[in-house]
Amino acid sequence: MKSLLTLFLVFDFLTSGTHVMIEVWGKPNSLKNAKNLGNITWNSCMMACHGSEVCIIAHLRSQACYLYNEVAMGTVNRTKPQNMVVAFKANATNANGECFDVEPIEISGAIFHYKNTSENPKWIHYTISLSGNQWKVVYRLKTISISMKSELSVSSRDVVKNVKSIGQLATFGPRSNDRDKRRIYKNNYSCSDGTWAVFRSDSSIACYTKLYAVQGPGDFNYTYSKTGCEQQSGSPLAGLHYKEDMSYMNSLVEALKPVKGLDSFYSRIDGIRTTACQKTPTTEYCMSVKGFNFVGQPVKSFDSYNWVTNSSSREKSGYDCLVLVSDKKKPLRVDVKSCTKNSPLTVQLVFCSKPAFT
Numbered sequence: 001m002k003s004l005l006t007l008f009l010v011f012d013f014l015t016s017g018t019h020v021m022i023e024v025w026g027k028p029n030s031l032k033n034a035k036n037l038g039n040i041t042w043n044s045c046m047m048a049c050h051g052s053e054v055c056i057i058a059h060l061r062s063q064a065c066y067l068y069n070e071v072a073m074g075t076v077n078r079t080k081p082q083n084m085v086v087a088f089k090a091n092a093t094n095a096n097g098e099c100f101d102v103e104p105i106e107i108s109g110a111i112f113h114y115k116n117t118s119e120n121p122k123w124i125h126y127t128i129s130l131s132g133n134q135w136k137v138v139y140r141l142k143t144i145s146i147s148m149k150s151e152l153s154v155s156s157r158d159v160v161k162n163v164k165s166i167g168q169l170a171t172f173g174p175r176s177n178d179r180d181k182r183r184i185y186k187n188n189y190s191c192s193d194g195t196w197a198v199f200r201s202d203s204s205i206a207c208y209t210k211l212y213a214v215q216g217p218g219d220f221n222y223t224y225s226k227t228g229c230e231q232q233s234g235s236p237l238a239g240l241h242y243k244e245d246m247s248y249m250n251s252l253v254e255a256l257k258p259v260k261g262l263d264s265f266y267s268r269i270d271g272i273r274t275t276a277c278q279k280t281p282t283t284e285y286c287m288s289v290k291g292f293n294f295v296g297q298p299v300k301s302f303d304s305y306n307w308v309t310n311s312s313s314r315e316k317s318g319y320d321c322l323v324l325v326s327d328k329k330k331p332l333r334v335d336v337k338s339c340t341k342n343s344p345l346t347v348q349l350v351f352c353s354k355p356a357f358t
């Protein structure tokens with residue numbers, strides 16, 4: 001019963017999202033104070049904004065992703081369809097309907113800043129509105145006084161609420177090709193609500209969900225993670241198949257680091273060494289994908305895997321499960337670690353995915 005309870009607590013914040021990203025054609029008038037995340041996909045760019053406490057717009061230009069806070073945003077000119085794209089973060093009440101048929105002229109939202117205990121937490125309420133051909137933002141700050149104990153207890157719940165928003169990402173279907181329809185917003189879903197669509201190079205779409213605990217590492221052993229994925233979204237653990245999967249996972253890991261205040265941890269993905277190969281992990285057969293069982297779509301090859309060492313790694317008995325290793329500033333790598341223990345790093349994140357419906 002205890003484990004079931006924990007399971008639901010974990011899932012609760014994943015299903016009650018507070019923000020969505022709304023795409024419009026537009027061009028910010030300055031890149032100067034934007035945060036440049038470099039060459040990542042548009043989906044990952046929107047997701048990074050969604051996952052960031054401080055971002056309110058994402059923008060893609062010359063294959064680089066730019067994120068803006070309320071101060072950096074300045075003005076955004078509306079552009080022709082298919083010209084340049086921005087996505088505004090909005091609180092979820094802005095997007096009650098599944099799609100927008102008319103252009104929203106006002107998008108509002110609130111972001112919560114609570115960096116550390118020596119700084120007063122504050123809300124930033126903003127409204128982005130279209131006037132003539134330009135989007136502008138107005139915002140106001142609402143600081144919560146640390147000295148007011150009752151307010152603070154409210155704000156600590158709000159911190160959790162803010163973390164919740166990262167669990168919920170709006171889902172975007174493929175863009176409309178209809179050039180006359182001058183706007184695209186939340187398009188038709190290819191992935192169900194509450195999941196994130198990753199578009200791969202072969203045109204397949206995977207719908208991702210994830211598990212993480214609001215506090216602490218969570219007891220994300222292999223079995224619990226597998227069951228958790230199934231219960232939450234009917235998805236198996238996510239396999240690492242394409243570089244787009246890796247890029248998505250990487251951006252989520254990056255988004256989680258500041259939330260958790262950690263730069264080193266594991267994320268669980270699909271793949272557990274077969275019982276037979278636990279005895280002979282170093283044979284060519286056992287080092288190949290044949291040496292592992294996958295609960296989702298079987299992984300075809302480890303060719304693109306960035307291993308810490310290689311797939312034969314088995315430092316200790318029971319180190320048979322694939323994990324992504326986030327280790328300080330090093331790029332995300334794959335290793336074979338304990339299926340049951342948080343060891344030596346803790347498991348903070350679990351990826352689940354299934355193919356989109358088309």
Ligand SMILES: *[C@@H]1O[C@H](CO)[C@@H](O)[C@H](O)[C@H]1NC(C)=O
Pocket residue numbers: 039062063
């Ligand atoms: C961005 O990444 C893509 C895919 O990895 C690559 O084809 C492209 O050349 C890169 N663009 C730039 C400007 O680095």
Ligand SMILES: *[C@@H]1O[C@H](CO)[C@@H](O)[C@H](O)[C@H]1NC(C)=O
Pocket residue numbers: 029077133134
């Ligand atoms: C944006 O629109 C304003 C007003 O229409 C115009 O003055 C300005 O030149 C535009 N900026 C860009 C970068 O196109």
Ligand SMILES: *[C@@H]1O[C@H](CO)[C@@H](O)[C@H](O)[C@H]1NC(C)=O
Pocket residue numbers: 091092093108109110125126
């Ligand atoms: C959405 O944002 C507006 C403007 O800040 C606010 O008035 C409204 O209460 C917000 N809705 C929710 C559900 O947070």
Ligand SMILES: *[C@@H]1O[C@H](CO)[C@@H](O)[C@H](O)[C@H]1NC(C)=O
Pocket residue numbers: 115116117118119
């Ligand atoms: C906490 O906030 C204060 C006030 O803004 C700042 O001076 C300090 O560097 C912050 N500490 C950390 C660890 O971020």
Ligand SMILES: *[C@@H]1O[C@H](CO)[C@@H](O)[C@H](O)[C@H]1NC(C)=O
Pocket residue numbers: 099188189358
């Ligand atoms: C979205 O796609 C589903 C399934 O293909 C279809 O039944 C539905 O009518 C579509 N909705 C819109 C708004 O296009």
Ligand SMILES: *[C@@H]1O[C@H](CO)[C@@H](O)[C@H](O)[C@H]1NC(C)=O
Pocket residue numbers: 309310312313
């Ligand atoms: C695999 O990595 C181990 C270290 O973990 C190393 O000793 C071994 O030589 C490597 N095997 C291959 C085939 O690269």
Ligand SMILES: *[C@@H]1O[C@H](CO)[C@@H](O)[C@H](O)[C@H]1NC(C)=O
Pocket residue numbers: 003219221223224340
């Ligand atoms: C996995 O975690 C769950 C939930 O905490 C626990 O009930 C179960 O006993 C664990 N299984 C193993 C093999 O450690």
